[in-house]
Amino acid sequence: MSMNAKQALLAEYALIARALAAPARLMLLEQLAQGERGVEALAAKTGLSVANCSQHLQQLRRAGLVTGERRGKAVVYRLTDSGTLQILELIRDVAERNLATAEQIRRQLWDGETPPEPIGRDELEARLAEGTVTILDVRPEDEFAAGHIPGARHVSPARLEEMLAELEGKGGTGGALGEIVAYCRGPYCIYSDQAVRMLRARGLNSRQMRGGLPDWRAEGRAVETGPAGG
Numbered sequence: 001m002s003m004n005a006k007q008a009l010l011a012e013y014a015l016i017a018r019a020l021a022a023p024a025r026l027m028l029l030e031q032l033a034q035g036e037r038g039v040e041a042l043a044a045k046t047g048l049s050v051a052n053c054s055q056h057l058q059q060l061r062r063a064g065l066v067t068g069e070r071r072g073k074a075v076v077y078r079l080t081d082s083g084t085l086q087i088l089e090l091i092r093d094v095a096e097r098n099l100a101t102a103e104q105i106r107r108q109l110w111d112g113e114t115p116p117e118p119i120g121r122d123e124l125e126a127r128l129a130e131g132t133v134t135i136l137d138v139r140p141e142d143e144f145a146a147g148h149i150p151g152a153r154h155v156s157p158a159r160l161e162e163m164l165a166e167l168e169g170k171g172g173t174g175g176a177l178g179e180i181v182a183y184c185r186g187p188y189c190i191y192s193d194q195a196v197r198m199l200r201a202r203g204l205n206s207r208q209m210r211g212g213l214p215d216w217r218a219e220g221r222a223v224e225t226g227p228a229g230g
Contacts (some may be wrong), residue, residue, distance in 0.1 A: 005161050016026075016063045027046045034139070055086055065078055085218055088187055088188065108199065110197055117207070118207060121211060125180070125221060137154050138156070138183070145227045150222050152224075164198065171211060179206065180206040182199070183208065183216075
């Protein structure tokens with residue numbers, strides 16, 4: 001391979017790296033991992049202005065990480081493929097392993113304690129079949145309705161405190177609930193950290209699922225749609 005060809009390839013690879021080098025674009029990818037969305041919905045979810053959101057989406061589109069489809073006057077975006085999920089998880093893992101500040105911030109979510117080892121998706125699927133686990137989906141309600149693990153109970157982040165007394169009354173290990181497993185959007189979502197920390201503080205046997213609903217779905221596992229209680 002000539003040096004010119006190598007440099008050209010590296011420039012293409014760097015296009016993806018540059019597209020990922022902005023917190024706002026990582027937030028957009030996290031949202032699109034939950035399902036396709038229009039610009040206005042993405043702006044509302046991330047707190048960006050519509051104009052700023054659109055600019056970031058164009059950067060992601062040029063890098064091949066998202067695609068857009070025009071529907072009437074609107075453009076609906078989605079992830080190009082599941083490879084983006086793998087990139088997002090790898091970034092998180094490398095950052096927490098090699099960047100002291102990233103690890104410190106993560107530990108602050110646990111008041112300095114070491115969080116429990118997450119349960120793998122293979123093990124969780126087996127435990128579900130056995131009926132020895134209770135699953136909590138702690139994402140917002142619209143994301144739960146768009147797709148969730150079969151049998152998961154929806155608990156919005158704002159209502160977690162209200163649910164604690166009910167969960168506490170049913171017991172942890174050996175009780176009606178078995179082990180409680182919480183999951184949320186993926187590697188950058190902190191809702192499941194907060195949920196598990198609160199549950200464990202009440203003496204309930206709880207931990208997170210490794211990854212999020214998008215990873216579960218990308219592996220071909222069963223997913224249900226519909227609102228909570230529907």
